Amino acid sequence: MEQERSVTMKTFHTVAFQYGPGGGNSCPVTLEADGLTGEQMQQMTFQFQQEAAFLLSPTAPGCDVKPRYFVPLHEMEMCVHATVASAMVLVDQGIIQHSPIVFESHYGPLPVEWERKDGEILIRVEQFLPKFQAKRPSDEELCRVLGIPQEALGKGPVESAATSRMKLMVPLAAPHWVHEVKPDFSALWDLCDRCETTGFYIFAPENNRSDNVVFHARQFPNRSGYNEDPATGVAASALGAYLVRHQLIPVAEGWNPCTVYQGEAMGRPSLIRAETQVTGGKITKTRICGTACYEK
Structure with missing residues (x-):
């Protein structure tokens, strides 16, 4: 993971796409998850009972971070709300400050643009051809x-x-x-x-x-x-x-x-x-x- 400062494994509890109090989709985002096995990530997600993102160091050239996405019962290839939440954490914690952030997704490099607007971090997640x-x-x-x-x-x-x-x-x-x-x-x-x-x-x-x-x-x-x-x-x-x-x-x-x-x-x-x-x-x-x- 390309970083402006080092971090240790930590989970941030976030919510994406919120529209008013109590709204949105919750997502625990775990940074520096390289030391976790897939089984451990699945166990943590089952305990969260929420979709979760685990961010690892990238393995593909040109990528900044490699996410793994889980729901309580299985791993997923893609989760957009977890990508939005992950990008917010990376930017807000000062770990990545450039845009776009390139996620190493199951489907290939995934550019995620962001900008600060009206006190929030507005995030745009590219998807693929339909x-x-x-x-x-x-x-x-x-x-x-x-x-x-x-x-x-x-x-x-x-x-x-x-x-x-x-x-x-x-x-x-x-x-x-x-x-x-x-x-x-x-x-x-x-x-x-x-x-x-x-x-x-x-x-x-x-x-x-x-x-x-x-x-x-x-x-x-x-x-x-x-x-x-x-x-x-x-x-x-x-x-x-x-x-x-x-x-x-x-x-x-x-x-x-x-x-x-x-x-x-x-x-x-x-x-x-x-x-x-x-x-x-x-x-x-x-x-x-x-x-x-x-x-x-």
């Missing part, structure tokens, strides 16, 4: 597992999308349906396995907006150790690309932003900004913007 897959349950099965009628389904196809990890995009007709979902989680996890996706991301556009770029969402991560996630950067990034692909938001050359509110049904309101770049009519970049702070 991928889509059509494997999905029938509308009848999908609605039965989510506990909603079929008229709750909204505009746009049900399909898995990823800018890192696959999430099944489930458009609903209005925000109230997002909050009225009552999943059968055992059946939902089985559907995730069958559809080869890492979770369901249900979403609906905010009512009475002509620009159609504000959404309310919930994420149910497959077999993670908890049933719902208050803020999911990888899913919001995939949603941004999905919306552009199907022109469900106004699409123009350059960056196409959308705002995602998540965690409301959990009493942990979160705010994520997803941006999808279009060049020559094609998606050329994706990224997530947000902030993190220390958990009080």
Whole structure:
């Protein structure tokens, strides 16, 4: 890890994408974790009962830090809210002061830009070019597992999308349906396995907006150790690309932003900004913007 000063292993308890008191997604960030085994990291994460990041020295040239991401039951290839939290800690603790910070991710070098703005550290995490897959349950099965009628389904196809990890995009007709979902989680996890996706991301556009770029969402991560996630950067990034692909938001050359509110049904309101770049009519970049702070 390129550093301006030395540090010893220490865990900082943070929260990312917070939108008001009690909101956001918690993330313990452990610095200088090179001395830990993967099993020890998994055990620590199980004790935290939260998604966690462990920062190691990089092994790839040109990278500043190598993260490992865990949920209570397994390791993950990517976690955007943990990346936002990690970048905040690295900058705030004076360990890295240049931008971008290059994370050595499972998918390759991951530039993370940051700037100080209005007393916060605003962080932009690049993701990757989107991928889509059509494997999905029938509308009848999908609605039965989510506990909603079929008229709750909204505009746009049900399909898995990823800018890192696959999430099944489930458009609903209005925000109230997002909050009225009552999943059968055992059946939902089985559907995730069958559809080869890492979770369901249900979403609906905010009512009475002509620009159609504000959404309310919930994420149910497959077999993670908890049933719902208050803020999911990888899913919001995939949603941004999905919306552009199907022109469900106004699409123009350059960056196409959308705002995602998540965690409301959990009493942990979160705010994520997803941006999808279009060049020559094609998606050329994706990224997530947000902030993190220390958990009080």
